[in-house]
Amino acid sequence: MTEKALRLGTRRSKLAMAQSGQVADAVSQVTGRPVELVEITTYGDVSREHLAQIGGTGVFVAALREALARGEVDFAVHSLKDLPTTQPDELVVAAIPEREDPRDVIIARDALKLTDLPRGARIGTGSPRRMAQLNAYARSHGMDIETVPIRGNVDTRIGYVTKGDLDAVVLAAAGLNRVGRSDEVTDFLSVDTVLPAPGQGALAVETTADNAELIAALAQLDDPLTRAAVTAERSLLAALEAGCSAPVGALADLLTDGQTVKEMRLRGVVGTTDGSTLVQLSTTGPVPETHEAALALGRELATEMLAQGAAGLMGERAL
Numbered sequence: 001m002t003e004k005a006l007r008l009g010t011r012r013s014k015l016a017m018a019q020s021g022q023v024a025d026a027v028s029q030v031t032g033r034p035v036e037l038v039e040i041t042t043y044g045d046v047s048r049e050h051l052a053q054i055g056g057t058g059v060f061v062a063a064l065r066e067a068l069a070r071g072e073v074d075f076a077v078h079s080l081k082d083l084p085t086t087q088p089d090e091l092v093v094a095a096i097p098e099r100e101d102p103r104d105v106i107i108a109r110d111a112l113k114l115t116d117l118p119r120g121a122r123i124g125t126g127s128p129r130r131m132a133q134l135n136a137y138a139r140s141h142g143m144d145i146e147t148v149p150i151r152g153n154v155d156t157r158i159g160y161v162t163k164g165d166l167d168a169v170v171l172a173a174a175g176l177n178r179v180g181r182s183d184e185v186t187d188f189l190s191v192d193t194v195l196p197a198p199g200q201g202a203l204a205v206e207t208t209a210d211n212a213e214l215i216a217a218l219a220q221l222d223d224p225l226t227r228a229a230v231t232a233e234r235s236l237l238a239a240l241e242a243g244c245s246a247p248v249g250a251l252a253d254l255l256t257d258g259q260t261v262k263e264m265r266l267r268g269v270v271g272t273t274d275g276s277t278l279v280q281l282s283t284t285g286p287v288p289e290t291h292e293a294a295l296a297l298g299r300e301l302a303t304e305m306l307a308q309g310a311a312g313l314m315g316e317r318a319l
Helices: 014-031 062-069 128-140 154-162 173-178 212-221 224-239 291-307
Strands: 006-011 035-040 075-079 091-095 104-108 121-124 145-148 168-172 203-208 248-256 261-271 278-286
Touching: 006 014, 006 062, 014 035, 014 075, 014 154, 014 173, 014 203, 014 212, 035 062, 062 075, 062 091, 062 203, 091 212, 104 154, 104 173, 121 154, 128 145, 128 248, 128 261, 128 278, 154 168, 168 173, 203 212, 224 248, 224 261, 224 291, 261 291, 278 291
Parallel strands: 006 035, 006 075, 121 145, 121 168
Antiparallel strands: 075 203, 091 203, 104 168, 248 261, 261 278
């Protein structure tokens, strides 16, 4: 007799369905059970407001978590950068698989790169973090750009460029890779130019804390180095008391000597959306071997950033 299918809760967007489908295949392999996708509409999917206005944090997550709590799904897949930094006691992130490319990319008309964009170029993004860093880069390199707030799925955003409404849009490399559209990228933004959102490119596989058997199965998909990196990044975000719509970028990357991983470097940035002021710092230390050590790395860097005036750059402090 075939075992009952596991129910995976996912948002309905093409990107969410693609990344949930990849996780479903992996879970099916480790459990030997079929996995069915259960599509759930979240507030972030139906609201037409800009993410910064509706609060950013958790707008794509709450409905999935409610379905978990009601027992309508067995586990859920989130883009980690959408998860609030506080974790409810009744739920557990059982797996953070190996991270995709964390960088941001540009899709521009005429296959232009960022540095080739004409004066007055209009660049679309819904992210204050991207706006702050792009405007700061433009200021320091004598470029004249206008960042334009946009919303919508991958198709909608790229459509602004193909229809000629905008000169370029900024998207996450990971999302384009997952929906098979990375060939449309005209420029990869170096993390020295634009630091990604904390957790960008990583997925969180969440289930209820009382489901020990499923937690153990999902744990086989966990990548410890990715988990350590994103834990440090999200700890920085939490310590700055900023929601995921705040203009905060963070990236923890691993420094190797070619073969073995030696250290972890955590970089953080916060700035005003017009790019006039940025606080950008980094710290390097041993690769955290415990959850607490990863949290401490993020907190330490956040403390230094706050001492340099980061708090005043984030507008409304998230409660």
